[in-house]
Amino acid sequence: MKNINRDLSLGECVVIYPPIANKFNKMQLDYYCGGDKNLRDALNEKGIDIDKFIEDVNVELEEFEFDNIMYINWKKKSSGELINHIVNTHHVKTLELLREIDPLLLKVFRVHYNHSPQSLKRIYRLFQSLKCRLEEHIIKEEVVLFPKMLEFNDNLVDDENKLSQRDNINNKEGKAKLREEMKDLMFEHKIKDELKVFKEEHKVRSEMKDRKHEHDTIKYILKELAEITGNYTAPKWACDSLKLLYVKMQELEKELFIYMHEESNILFKRY
Structure with a gap:
């Protein structure tokens, strides 16, 4: 599965790693109607450390892939x-x-x-x-x-x-x-x-x-x-x-x- 990176849109991030939606909700980031904005710009606007955020999320993503055998990738x-x-x-x-x-x-x-x-x-x-x-x-x-x-x-x-x-x-x-x-x-x-x-x-x-x-x-x-x-x-x-x-x-x-x-x-x- 593809990792999260700063150039992905918010919508693409949620497609790759659905639980990231909870983080976006807390930050009040629009990933559905405004899902074309890329992660870098969205996090910059919120004053969030991009590298730290991406590093933490990709660690979670690896655990998610391993633990969630029932996860359905609707894009596929x-x-x-x-x-x-x-x-x-x-x-x-x-x-x-x-x-x-x-x-x-x-x-x-x-x-x-x-x-x-x-x-x-x-x-x-x-x-x-x-x-x-x-x-x-x-x-x-x-x-x-x-x-x-x-x-x-x-x-x-x-x-x-x-x-x-x-x-x-x-x-x-x-x-x-x-x-x-x-x-x-x-x-x-x-x-x-x-x-x-x-x-x-x-x-x-x-x-x-x-x-x-x-x-x-x-x-x-x-x-x-x-x-x-x-x-x-x-x-x-x-x-x-x-x-x-x-x-x-x-x-x-x-x-x-x-x-x-x-x-x-x-x-x-x-x-």
Whole structure:
């Protein structure tokens, strides 16, 4: 496995060594939507010793590779496998957390309104906006984007199989006949095939562009929530419900970081 170095982007670092995401989260480094920034520049901005950081991380990486035989490198998996993972892991977990947080936030909003009305109103409105956008985002991925991606992949495989079948004809007579049949139509088919691929690719990229814009909006809302809650630090007057609310909201934030990272830095870069 490749080692971490200063010229890698933040997104590439997380692909190589997923636990580094926890370090980036603590340093408030954006490795999903802003994952193209290289490690050197990101650490310089935070005033962190680059050589020491890289040395420590690569030691951890060696131990991680040795201990984690169950680790899955999604960059090496097919798009179909990665999409299946996103739907059955990240979509499920995100919706589950949204269902848990929603009534809990409403309870805290009602009970503690007089403690900090402006802050609680802001948190409540931001979360409702986040919830609405995430539910819509997930539905559009499952109903529109992911099926288009899989269809595009299937069509490419079909084209490759047709070429393979043509090349596997061994007898001269068969090959001559096939060449004759294809001669007049070859150019026409080529144009149609290229146009078909272009249209399919354009549809996928158009949908993908919309999902990326949604990532940016989600990222902005998460940043606002983190700031207004002091990175989910419960105030002294907080009850158990508020403490639990902040734990669940921070869990949602971490889940979304990994979810959007796998889309932005792995899946979307294939199309």
